[in-house]
Amino acid sequence: MKILLILPPLIPLTAAALSLLSWRWRSIQRVLAVAGTAGLLGTALALLDQVWRKGIQATQVGGWPAPFGITLVADLFSAIMVVLAGLTGLAVAVYSLASMDARREEHGYYPLMHTLLMGVCGAFLTGDLFNLYVWFEVMLMASFVLLALGGERAQMEGAIKYVTLNLISSALFLAAVGMLYGAAGTLNMADLARKLSHVAESGLVTTLALLFLVAFGIKAAVFPLFFWLPASYHTPPVAVSAIFAGLLTKVGVYALIRVFTLLFVQDVGFTHTLILVVAGLTMVTGVLGAIVQNEFRRILSFHIISQIGYMIMGLGLFTLPAVAGSVFYIVHHIIVKTNLFLVSGVARRLRGSYELKRLGGLYQACPGLSILFLIPALSLAGMPPLSGFFAKLSLVRAGLEGEQYAIVAAALGVSLLTLLSMTKIWAEAFWKEETKREPKQEAAIEPEPRASWSLLLWPIATLAALTVAMGVAAEPVFTLATRAAEQLMNPADYIRAVLGEGP
Amino acid sequence: MMVTIAVIIALAMLSVALLLALVRLARGPSLPDRVVALDLMGTLAVGMITVYAMTTQQPVFLDVAIVLALISFLGTVAFARYVEKRGS
Amino acid sequence: METVLAFVIGALYAAGLYMMLRRSIVKLIIGLAILGHAANLLIFTASGLTRARSPIIPEALSRPLAPFADPLPQALILTAIVIGFGVQAFALVLIHRAVQTGGTDDLDKMKATDT
Amino acid sequence: MTSLILSTTTRFLLPLLLMFSIFLLLRGHNEPGGGFVGGLLAAAAFALHAIAYSVGATRRLLIIDPRALIGAGLLIAVASGAAPLAAGLPFMTGQWWSPEVPALGKLQIGTPLLFDTGVYLVVLGVTLTIILSLAEE
Amino acid sequence: MLPAVLSGFAAALVASWLHRLERETAGWIIALLPAGLFLYFSGFIEIIAAGDTVAVSYAWVPTMGINLSFYADGLSLLFVLLISGIGTLVLIYSGGYLKGHPQLGRFYSFILIFMASMLGLVLADNAITLFVFWELTSLSSYLLIGFDHKREGARFAALQALLVTALGGLALLAGLLLLGQAGGSLELSVLLSRGELVRAHPLYTPILFLILAGAFTKSAQFPFHFWLPNAMEAPTPVSAYLHSATMVKAGVYLLARLHPILGGTDIWMYVVTGVGAATMLVGACLALRQTDLKRILAYSTVSALGILTLFLGLGTPAAIKAAVVFLLGHALYKGALFLVAGAVDHETGARDVDRLGGLRQAMPITAAAGGLAALSMAGLPPLFGFIGKEMLYEAAYGSLGAALPLTSAVVLASMIFVAVAGMTGFGPFTGKKTSTPKHPHEAVMSLWLGPMLLGLSGLLLGLLPASVGNSLLSPAIEAVSGQAGDLELTLWHGLNPTIALSAVTLAGGAGIYAGREALRRAASRLQMTSWWGPARWYSLLLDGLNVLARGQTRLLQSGYLRYYLLIIIATALGLAGPKLASLGGPPGLVSWQEVRFYEWSLAALILLAALVAIRSRSRLGAVAALGVVGYGVALVYVLFGAPDLAMTQFMVETLTVILFVLVFYHLPRFARLSSGLVRARDALVAVTAGALITTIILFSSNVQFHPKISGYFAEHSLPLAHGRNIVNVILVDFRGLDTLGEITVLAVAAVGVYALLKLRLREEKSK
Amino acid sequence: MFLWNILLTLIWAGLSGNFTFSNVAVGFGLGYVVLWMMQRVLGRSRYFAKVHQVIRFALFFLWELILANLRVAHDVVTPTHHSRPGVIAISLDAKTDVEISMLANLITLTPGTLSLDVSADRRVLYIHAMYIDNDDIDAVRRKIKSGMERRVLELLR
Amino acid sequence: MSDIISGVLLLAGATFMLLAAVGVVRMPDLFTRMQTTTKSATLGAGSMLLAAALYFGDLGVTTRALAVISFLFLTAPVAAHMIGRAAYFVGVPLWKETIVDELRGHYDRRTHDLISNPTMPITRDGNTTESSN
Numbered sequence A: 001m002k003i004l005l006i007l008p009p010l011i012p013l014t015a016a017a018l019s020l021l022s023w024r025w026r027s028i029q030r031v032l033a034v035a036g037t038a039g040l041l042g043t044a045l046a047l048l049d050q051v052w053r054k055g056i057q058a059t060q061v062g063g064w065p066a067p068f069g070i071t072l073v074a075d076l077f078s079a080i081m082v083v084l085a086g087l088t089g090l091a092v093a094v095y096s097l098a099s100m101d102a103r104r105e106e107h108g109y110y111p112l113m114h115t116l117l118m119g120v121c122g123a124f125l126t127g128d129l130f131n132l133y134v135w136f137e138v139m140l141m142a143s144f145v146l147l148a149l150g151g152e153r154a155q156m157e158g159a160i161k162y163v164t165l166n167l168i169s170s171a172l173f174l175a176a177v178g179m180l181y182g183a184a185g186t187l188n189m190a191d192l193a194r195k196l197s198h199v200a201e202s203g204l205v206t207t208l209a210l211l212f213l214v215a216f217g218i219k220a221a222v223f224p225l226f227f228w229l230p231a232s233y234h235t236p237p238v239a240v241s242a243i244f245a246g247l248l249t250k251v252g253v254y255a256l257i258r259v260f261t262l263l264f265v266q267d268v269g270f271t272h273t274l275i276l277v278v279a280g281l282t283m284v285t286g287v288l289g290a291i292v293q294n295e296f297r298r299i300l301s302f303h304i305i306s307q308i309g310y311m312i313m314g315l316g317l318f319t320l321p322a323v324a325g326s327v328f329y330i331v332h333h334i335i336v337k338t339n340l341f342l343v344s345g346v347a348r349r350l351r352g353s354y355e356l357k358r359l360g361g362l363y364q365a366c367p368g369l370s371i372l373f374l375i376p377a378l379s380l381a382g383m384p385p386l387s388g389f390f391a392k393l394s395l396v397r398a399g400l401e402g403e404q405y406a407i408v409a410a411a412l413g414v415s416l417l418t419l420l421s422m423t424k425i426w427a428e429a430f431w432k433e434e435t436k437r438e439p440k441q442e443a444a445i446e447p448e449p450r451a452s453w454s455l456l457l458w459p460i461a462t463l464a465a466l467t468v469a470m471g472v473a474a475e476p477v478f479t480l481a482t483r484a485a486e487q488l489m490n491p492a493d494y495i496r497a498v499l500g501e502g503p
Numbered sequence B: 001m002m003v004t005i006a007v008i009i010a011l012a013m014l015s016v017a018l019l020l021a022l023v024r025l026a027r028g029p030s031l032p033d034r035v036v037a038l039d040l041m042g043t044l045a046v047g048m049i050t051v052y053a054m055t056t057q058q059p060v061f062l063d064v065a066i067v068l069a070l071i072s073f074l075g076t077v078a079f080a081r082y083v084e085k086r087g088s
Numbered sequence C: 001m002e003t004v005l006a007f008v009i010g011a012l013y014a015a016g017l018y019m020m021l022r023r024s025i026v027k028l029i030i031g032l033a034i035l036g037h038a039a040n041l042l043i044f045t046a047s048g049l050t051r052a053r054s055p056i057i058p059e060a061l062s063r064p065l066a067p068f069a070d071p072l073p074q075a076l077i078l079t080a081i082v083i084g085f086g087v088q089a090f091a092l093v094l095i096h097r098a099v100q101t102g103g104t105d106d107l108d109k110m111k112a113t114d115t
Numbered sequence D: 001m002t003s004l005i006l007s008t009t010t011r012f013l014l015p016l017l018l019m020f021s022i023f024l025l026l027r028g029h030n031e032p033g034g035g036f037v038g039g040l041l042a043a044a045a046f047a048l049h050a051i052a053y054s055v056g057a058t059r060r061l062l063i064i065d066p067r068a069l070i071g072a073g074l075l076i077a078v079a080s081g082a083a084p085l086a087a088g089l090p091f092m093t094g095q096w097w098s099p100e101v102p103a104l105g106k107l108q109i110g111t112p113l114l115f116d117t118g119v120y121l122v123v124l125g126v127t128l129t130i131i132l133s134l135a136e137e
Numbered sequence E: 001m002l003p004a005v006l007s008g009f010a011a012a013l014v015a016s017w018l019h020r021l022e023r024e025t026a027g028w029i030i031a032l033l034p035a036g037l038f039l040y041f042s043g044f045i046e047i048i049a050a051g052d053t054v055a056v057s058y059a060w061v062p063t064m065g066i067n068l069s070f071y072a073d074g075l076s077l078l079f080v081l082l083i084s085g086i087g088t089l090v091l092i093y094s095g096g097y098l099k100g101h102p103q104l105g106r107f108y109s110f111i112l113i114f115m116a117s118m119l120g121l122v123l124a125d126n127a128i129t130l131f132v133f134w135e136l137t138s139l140s141s142y143l144l145i146g147f148d149h150k151r152e153g154a155r156f157a158a159l160q161a162l163l164v165t166a167l168g169g170l171a172l173l174a175g176l177l178l179l180g181q182a183g184g185s186l187e188l189s190v191l192l193s194r195g196e197l198v199r200a201h202p203l204y205t206p207i208l209f210l211i212l213a214g215a216f217t218k219s220a221q222f223p224f225h226f227w228l229p230n231a232m233e234a235p236t237p238v239s240a241y242l243h244s245a246t247m248v249k250a251g252v253y254l255l256a257r258l259h260p261i262l263g264g265t266d267i268w269m270y271v272v273t274g275v276g277a278a279t280m281l282v283g284a285c286l287a288l289r290q291t292d293l294k295r296i297l298a299y300s301t302v303s304a305l306g307i308l309t310l311f312l313g314l315g316t317p318a319a320i321k322a323a324v325v326f327l328l329g330h331a332l333y334k335g336a337l338f339l340v341a342g343a344v345d346h347e348t349g350a351r352d353v354d355r356l357g358g359l360r361q362a363m364p365i366t367a368a369a370g371g372l373a374a375l376s377m378a379g380l381p382p383l384f385g386f387i388g389k390e391m392l393y394e395a396a397y398g399s400l401g402a403a404l405p406l407t408s409a410v411v412l413a414s415m416i417f418v419a420v421a422g423m424t425g426f427g428p429f430t431g432k433k434t435s436t437p438k439h440p441h442e443a444v445m446s447l448w449l450g451p452m453l454l455g456l457s458g459l460l461l462g463l464l465p466a467s468v469g470n471s472l473l474s475p476a477i478e479a480v481s482g483q484a485g486d487l488e489l490t491l492w493h494g495l496n497p498t499i500a501l502s503a504v505t506l507a508g509g510a511g512i513y514a515g516r517e518a519l520r521r522a523a524s525r526l527q528m529t530s531w532w533g534p535a536r537w538y539s540l541l542l543d544g545l546n547v548l549a550r551g552q553t554r555l556l557q558s559g560y561l562r563y564y565l566l567i568i569i570a571t572a573l574g575l576a577g578p579k580l581a582s583l584g585g586p587p588g589l590v591s592w593q594e595v596r597f598y599e600w601s602l603a604a605l606i607l608l609a610a611l612v613a614i615r616s617r618s619r620l621g622a623v624a625a626l627g628v629v630g631y632g633v634a635l636v637y638v639l640f641g642a643p644d645l646a647m648t649q650f651m652v653e654t655l656t657v658i659l660f661v662l663v664f665y666h667l668p669r670f671a672r673l674s675s676g677l678v679r680a681r682d683a684l685v686a687v688t689a690g691a692l693i694t695t696i697i698l699f700s701s702n703v704q705f706h707p708k709i710s711g712y713f714a715e716h717s718l719p720l721a722h723g724r725n726i727v728n729v730i731l732v733d734f735r736g737l738d739t740l741g742e743i744t745v746l747a748v749a750a751v752g753v754y755a756l757l758k759l760r761l762r763e764e765k766s767k
Numbered sequence F: 001m002f003l004w005n006i007l008l009t010l011i012w013a014g015l016s017g018n019f020t021f022s023n024v025a026v027g028f029g030l031g032y033v034v035l036w037m038m039q040r041v042l043g044r045s046r047y048f049a050k051v052h053q054v055i056r057f058a059l060f061f062l063w064e065l066i067l068a069n070l071r072v073a074h075d076v077v078t079p080t081h082h083s084r085p086g087v088i089a090i091s092l093d094a095k096t097d098v099e100i101s102m103l104a105n106l107i108t109l110t111p112g113t114l115s116l117d118v119s120a121d122r123r124v125l126y127i128h129a130m131y132i133d134n135d136d137i138d139a140v141r142r143k144i145k146s147g148m149e150r151r152v153l154e155l156l157r
Numbered sequence G: 001m002s003d004i005i006s007g008v009l010l011l012a013g014a015t016f017m018l019l020a021a022v023g024v025v026r027m028p029d030l031f032t033r034m035q036t037t038t039k040s041a042t043l044g045a046g047s048m049l050l051a052a053a054l055y056f057g058d059l060g061v062t063t064r065a066l067a068v069i070s071f072l073f074l075t076a077p078v079a080a081h082m083i084g085r086a087a088y089f090v091g092v093p094l095w096k097e098t099i100v101d102e103l104r105g106h107y108d109r110r111t112h113d114l115i116s117n118p119t120m121p122i123t124r125d126g127n128t129t130e131s132s133n
Ligand code: NA
Pocket: A182, A183, C046, C047, C048, E700, E701, E702, E703, E704
């Protein structure tokens, strides 16, 4: 069933094309939004199941043999990421039905969301370095537009920084791909891995590796390349923020993990130690940034950065348990961070603002929502027995085993500060008494029908349930992450799946 | 033989011409001056490509010249339209 | 020629980056465009240059006469050019709207969303 | 604001340019050209029309909303890639037919050409959407 | 055993609903759960007294070595019975104390979660499982301290408690993980037999310090003690349950639990004893300065926790015995006193000891309960507190080396305990009746039942110490000391030095009680101490953190795009530059003669055009120059055999220029905004970056590790893909997927342009 | 008739199996001659008259083009400027869009003159002339009217 | 033979193009610059393409060359007209030695319409042409 490999980018693309054709009919687009993302999730689960049972899957697009055509590959890591894309997509699509304004729906919101998912899935599945660039661009372009859709001033300012810095990253990525092709004569990642593994000029390769590090580092928002993220993530409608927060930066992380486990493993002592240092600095600067903020989504945005640090910490440690920890952390983070943004949207709908100053009284008014906030928030801070705890635990443990005490200290300290941040939101938005609303704010709150509330809350509740489940039943997820890490740490399987036994 | 020499001379002349046109483009002073220079450069490029196609025996490059001729006209017209619109 | 182009590309990078470091949003976008050219030229150069011989199979032959220019980087650059065109178009309209809503083209005055 | 000279010339140039753009599309597989360049040239032709007359006139000339062209082009591209899936082949595997056409001899028609047509339509739709909506500003 | 541990969590889910159903009696009904648990675990006494343990284990995350394993020995059982027993009383008490509170249902849930976590903590065999429950107690404690969440004070205190305990918790996690590494297992039951191995491990000292950090913060040891008194913001049942009887003792439990593994070394002794002693004295002295009933009790609790730590640090058999006995005694009387204080507060609306007095008529039962507890705290026979105190003296006196200072310190603390007992258990009920905000009545049964039972059990155990001595305490002591021993608890040891010390204590305590106001005045002149106290450090630290965070964020996330760009460029340069430099000079430059003259002029054209674009004062001039750059690049493509590229480049360049023109029509003119210095700096950075790129190309253009794959395309383009233009064949066939992505990008760009131009929400709103 | 000619050309090239430029040109020429001789059979056609007109016009135009180019060249390469430029209005006899446009374009292509614009009522063409010899504006006007305009109208009407 | 002709055509074309470039730099005002570029460059490109057509002697090439030539001759004057009209409209100055400007004041600034007034052509300094003669 190799078709499963192409469907994840293809289903969203078809949904996008059909949505474009039904530009005028919002209801069709809304149906397509849910159907498309649900189809994606279903396909992704089937793919994961297949990879789990049969090992790494690869298909040659166009039937041209690797390394000449473009290969789509799904190892467990890829398959997991695609599932997460489907999950996030579906959750956000349902949430959007109730939260997106009609004007944005009329101006391409749903096709854009589909293309975003298409780009993300393509990036996760491709086995070709230049094709990865293309998927990155698909995703970026969709994100540019989603970010700017609506044309409000804050959106514009955020988008300019987002667009500029991401384009710098793309230009760098492109240049690095070009030079790598010039040197190694191939673009297929498995082929590159094979060829780079016996290369004398490792200095040049390491230099190129550093360029990739910077390019993907920008996309992943690591220190000191993250500026675009806090400048923009809080500006678009919350559904957009949510899918950005959950998925986008993780594509950068995915790329980092992919190339620094498959391609650039010649000088691990240098490159991966560097990554480790970056990881620590990313954690710390991100969380410090969050402490300063007083707006729901800005706090969450800075925390994304901080948690990117955890995700690449495992890569920097570069041991099997560490990489498994990274994979686990990514899974956890995507679900939790998406959810927190979705909750922030509900809070804003109830109180008309994202400013903590103006929020309040939610604990008394909506105990259910409070629990739905607490679960992801505490999970983010690494509180047991939620998903975040096990994610943090596996990384910390790997760090201790690798005797990298500084990064462990940073990881633990940062999780305390994360807790501080989350309790800040909790105390201000939930515990604190409701503040007197200004009349202007009042106007911003639109009365909502009941059905729309359930569309808002179902995705949140589902994601929260997953967060709990991933903690209480961490074993299956952890086994999955470990198997994924095994595949990542032993690229031979990957190479064999793509190129066959070969020379 | 004749062509070989002519091609070299032509390439040299065109190279100089391109640089001269750039001088006007840089100097202006008015926007239409720059547009004229750009338009000229387009035509010069058409010539250059033609010559190059001859020297390399690769007529496929003529297609490039065609496309350039077609499109550079459009650029000039658009520019001119802009100049006029802004002037009002 | 690789050597000459290496310097040209470096200079284009420098020019593009310098433009992007200006406060004017208009210069920013011009810088971006220059950077795009530089990146494309870089791929072209890095994978080796072949004078004049295009990778087109002449009539009556079944494969091009060697030496011919490497078609793969050409295809890559073509893709990159097209993508760059889309991005450029969007970015242009974006700055247009940004200037419209913000009332200024000074990037230093567009920092309300950061702090 | 319109110019008599320009609009008169455009009346001649437009069909010429469109013809040439289709020419570029069709022979792109064997010589320089292809869907992208062809689509751009067609769009440029319509852009010229918009400059010579007005955006409204061009929209009337087009009949179809350029945005629909984008969707249609994407669908054609996807469909041409997905067709081999039905035969159990990988996505985008080229399928070729060589029908005998009188006077022209054996023609090679394949899904890659269909794909290129999709590209043509998308590029045309995209460029027109961009240029026309900008010109309307 | 697992259902028993987890039952609390399940009950928490329904508690809220139950409360809604049965407002009046919910507390009583819910209390049936801990009562049942108490009975259930009482059933273990026999087994454990016989020297056995009860253990169950379920795989949780076996890949990480985490099991849901529980293990009941003497030590756990003692704690379990305290937790479930006092839990029962506290739940009943809460029903009365918070009667009518709108969020009482949630309160029950939180208390149940806490109870279950505490049970899990003390029963856990797996270190990570222990940690999970450990954190859950911190968390439920946060929710309980902040129960009165509309008050800023409550929120502040809750956060403080959480941060301090979570800080320790993180250290503990690292410590436990390292302990697991050192000992080769995460199961405590396994580790208990590997103490030698762990103590000899090179990481022993860090492990010890990390674990101690966890224990000390949780058990409010100096200098982390400050959160506990502030936590008195919580409703009184919480204070009684968490902050005296159970949670704060979790740290002590941990010390006791790990004593066989980590204890017995010099460093253990010095650190644990030292901290314990300091906490004991500081807590005791600070208790005297307070006038608020609950705060007095809180500081005395700090002091008592210090005592426990101190004796666990000593680690002698006598010390461990004393600690265990004192622990039970303290739990009973301190729980009772807190509940009494709550009842008094509830009935009178006042908690200031200076404003309370003569309540014995109005609240006789409460007074009796308070009196019993106070007597036990003061260490008077025949109450259980007396036995505990005697054993402390004995152990201190018998400790080698530091008998005198240690004994005098303990005596001093005990004296203050006597005074505190007077202030909290007698003062409010005796003397002249004072006026209070509310008119006092005897509390309802739910409010006096708990303290009464606790007070009575103190009396009962004092009279019949053997009833718990052999069955319960002795196995606990064995568990802590790691060796079998017998415990003979008797009320009366005969006349010996400790009795004398008791007498001295009582006399001194009475003296202090009498002179408490003078002492308080004297202490308030020493305000300095509070200024220098750790609470101050806490706020300084938080402020410092905020300042640091603000500074860092202002610096990095400045809002200036050009600084972002500068930093990114600098990063790339800083990373790749040195690496490249370390490779030496670029390998042999291609000879310049190879370059044809028109190629030179083309290069010059591109460069000059770029320069014009930079220097141009006119926007459209720059755009025109940009167009020339693009045309120049296209010509390069022509020269090197790329007609498709050139064609596309010409086309795109022209269309781009048109787009620029269309957009620039609406934009303001160029203005020179930066100073010359800034421009010079930017130029320097830009040129350096350009130089880097040039160098990399020079390096890589001579390097070719492997033959390129493009030969395949040339070979198969015509026969298999039916196309002569290989570039086009690659685009639509060999690498068609790239093109599919590419046209998607275009489509999205068009949607974006359209939407940006047509959708203007702000303007629509203003209309 | 033009189509006939094309068809004949194609037949010629097809028969000879040679599609080089010279062969096709030969084919076209032959076809033209054949058709011209067959005039009596096929009936008189404006085609031949037009073709002759076009050829004459093209020769005239080329001549003008080269002459004026040389003049400009002279001006460009010599250090002093010889030009006496001016913007001149020329009343039009040309009426239709095509006539006016063609005239204007040809004027532009002839060096020394450059069409600037046509008035909204299509009665006047404004041109920029580079060499108004002896400052005689009317001479320039006359030259254009009797030269270019007359021939264009002849060709198109 | 055809080699020689195409060689000559090539050189002539290149010369015209160079002339155009020199002209665009040297000529005193925009309009005179346009005078040189529009025709010299077009003529130059035309003769070069013709040279190529002769040189390759292939129908495809010739057709293409002729197509470009006709296209160039068709569009170059239109482009020049568009620039010239725009330049005049926005007031790009004429060379100081321009002797007459009969277009002056005939543009409607708002609608961009050009008013004809052939009976009263106006010179640049506002006098009628008759009086300036
Ligand atoms: Na190379």
